[in-house]
Amino acid sequence: MAYWLFKTEPDAFSIDDLASRPGQTEPWDGVRNYQARNFLRDDIKLDDKVFIYHSSCKEVGIAGVAKVVKAGYPDTTQFDPESKYFDPKSHPDNPRWFRVDVKFEGKFSKVLPLSVIKSMPDITELGVVKKGSRLSIMPVSECEWQLLYASAVNAKS
Structure with a gap:
């Protein structure tokens, strides 16, 4: 099992939106960055754990946890001319974009803020604490996962 952080803007799609979906399951689509696409296509596997990270909002940070229930497959929004994620250069025989x-799995009682994450001495390699890292999907080491999860669970409401 591997660990990941998926960024989302909560006014577009939040941890609460995921919780309210049928079966509490949703395709993670619309990713249009090649490095993040490669993670979706090649590295993210069934049963991997995911932090849902809210960005571009008042409370930036880790909001909850999800689990991958379907590994990488073509993102159908790339083929839909009505979708904002339509890619006219992509073809079903050779798709460019993938999703999982x-x-x-759960929402934390309080968002674990980026400011707290940055202050944790053992969290130095995570993309969200590095300057210039704008990836929407990034790997999380097992050690980082354990530390962040414990901090989020123990955060005071």
């Missing part, structure tokens, strides 16, 4: 399905 994630299932809600």
Whole structure:
């Protein structure tokens, strides 16, 4: 099992939106960055754990946890001319963009803020604490996962 952090803007799609979906499951689509696409296509596997990270909002940070329930497969939004994620250069025989399905596992009682994450001495390699890292999907080491998860669970409401 591997660990990941998926960024989302909560006014577009939040941890609460994931929790409210049928079966609490949703395709993680619309990713249009090649490095993040490669993670979705090649590295993210069934049963991997995912932090759902809210960005571009008042409370930036880790909001909850999901699990991958379907590994990488072509993102159908790339073929839909009505979708904002349509890619006219992509073809079903050779898709450019991939997605995974994630299932809600839990919401933290309080968002673990980026400011707290940055202050944790053992969290130095995580993309969100590095200057210039703008990837929407990034790997999380097992050690980082354990530290962040414990901090989020123990955060005071």
